[in-house]
Amino acid sequence: MQERTDEDLMTAYAQGNIEAFELLYNRHRGPLYRYVLRQVGDPATANDLYQGSWEKIIKARRRYTASAPFQAWMFRIAHNHVMDYFRRVRPERELAADHTQASGPGPEEQLQREKQIAGLRDAIDRLPADQKDTLLLKLDAGLDIQTIADITGTNREAVKSRLRYAVAKLKQALTEETGGIADDH
Amino acid sequence: MTTDPRNRQPEQAYEQDLEALRSAWDRLEKAEPPDLTNQAVLSLAKRELEAQGRAFRKRRSFKWLGAFATATIVVLALTLTIEQEQHSPVPAIEEADGIRLDRVKEFADEAEAPADTAAVKAGRENLSKHVPRQNVASAPAAEMKMADADALPESAENELPGAEDWIEQLLLLKESGQDASLAEELAAFRAAYPDYVLPPGLDD
Numbered sequence: 001m002q003e004r005t006d007e008d009l010m011t012a013y014a015q016g017n018i019e020a021f022e023l024l025y026n027r028h029r030g031p032l033y034r035y036v037l038r039q040v041g042d043p044a045t046a047n048d049l050y051q052g053s054w055e056k057i058i059k060a061r062r063r064y065t066a067s068a069p070f071q072a073w074m075f076r077i078a079h080n081h082v083m084d085y086f087r088r089v090r091p092e093r094e095l096a097a098d099h100t101q102a103s104g105p106g107p108e109e110q111l112q113r114e115k116q117i118a119g120l121r122d123a124i125d126r127l128p129a130d131q132k133d134t135l136l137l138k139l140d141a142g143l144d145i146q147t148i149a150d151i152t153g154t155n156r157e158a159v160k161s162r163l164r165y166a167v168a169k170l171k172q173a174l175t176e177e178t179g180g181i182a183d184d185h
Numbered sequence: 186m187t188t189d190p191r192n193r194q195p196e197q198a199y200e201q202d203l204e205a206l207r208s209a210w211d212r213l214e215k216a217e218p219p220d221l222t223n224q225a226v227l228s229l230a231k232r233e234l235e236a237q238g239r240a241f242r243k244r245r246s247f248k249w250l251g252a253f254a255t256a257t258i259v260v261l262a263l264t265l266t267i268e269q270e271q272h273s274p275v276p277a278i279e280e281a282d283g284i285r286l287d288r289v290k291e292f293a294d295e296a297e298a299p300a301d302t303a304a305v306k307a308g309r310e311n312l313s314k315h316v317p318r319q320n321v322a323s324a325p326a327a328e329m330k331m332a333d334a335d336a337l338p339e340s341a342e343n344e345l346p347g348a349e350d351w352i353e354q355l356l357l358l359k360e361s362g363q364d365a366s367l368a369e370e371l372a373a374f375r376a377a378y379p380d381y382v383l384p385p386g387l388d389d
Binding site: 013016018021022025029030033034037047050051054055058059061117120121138139140163164167168170171174 | 199202203206207209210212213214215216217218219222223225226227229230231233234237238
């Protein structure tokens with residue numbers, strides 16, 4: 001049997017099918033949770049924001065139209081929810097990141113795995129908010145450039161730029177700590 | 186390969202870096218939401234659907250109530266219409282006739298009692314002098330015709346309907362379109378009250 005699309009499931013849920021929502025939830029809970037957790041770092045806060053994001057998704061079910069990709073719609077809601085949180089708890093200046101930072105040597109070939117994971121996590125935490133958000137939408141949610149641009153309210157070039165800076169900073173951080181990013185390919 | 190984006194690193198190099206990062210990313214722990222959170226979200230989703238169903242049912246029940254109220258109003262309106270028809274002028278005339286029938290019965294009772302006394306006969310002659318027999322007979326109602334005119338007591342003249350009452354009955358007959366009865370009653374009235382000026386509508 002053909003697997004039902006996210007859009008079908010969300011439409012079915014809006015029409016009263018709870019099983020459709022359970023399927024949809026199980027499909028997306030991991031990526032969405034990790035996106036929120038890596039945004040804020042703190043599990044308790046991440047849990048609140050994650051739950052709040054789903055609450056918004058559930059309450060907005062009647063407004064959802066199947067013509068819009070569900071995943072992008074879901075991450076847009078979560079993104080806005082997280083950004084609202086940052087606006088409440090962080091000074092405004094921290095949200096405006098310095099895009100001109102970060103330069104350094106190229107990646108090395110081998111990384112020690114444990115150090116790399118820990119270093120990567122720390123490096124993510126140190127990224128400016130907009131770069132971190134863009135990178136998480138790219139790597140955790142697997143969204144394309146245009147969708148990320150739509151979600152974050154920017155354009156494609158800005159998204160590409162943020163991704164480049166984010167990738168460069170992570171490489172730099174990991175190189176300093178462990179000697180580079182291990183490339184499995 | 187340089188990592189400085191200001192140096193416009195080639196697209197290919199950037200893609201390689203991104204892929205390498207993605208590989209490292211995949212090795213990060215796959216954090217999952219706690220079970221309690223999952224349950225909370227799923228139960229919220231369920232509650233929302235239940236609330237949605239309740240709201241829908243509530244709206245539907247109000248629709249049914251509206252239809253019921255409309256039906257009730259229609260039934261009440263029909264009942265009132267039927268009631269009004271039952272109390273329309275025609276039944277009123279019947280009621281009026283009923284009054285006269287009561288009077289006829291009174292006449293009949295009186296006639297049975299002192300029937301053939303000399304006083305009655307004298308009275309009957311006296312009545313004949315003042316009111317033609319056929320007029321007296323036709324004056325009250327149809328049933329009066331069925332009664333034996335001979336049985337009329339001497340007080341029959343006094344028992345004629347008053348002119349005003351009679352006129353009222355005549356008007357009712359006219360309103361209800363009982364022209365034959367009206368003509369008959371009108372002739373009787375004219376005979377009984379020849380000098381009475383008929384009201385407009387009856388004098389033509």
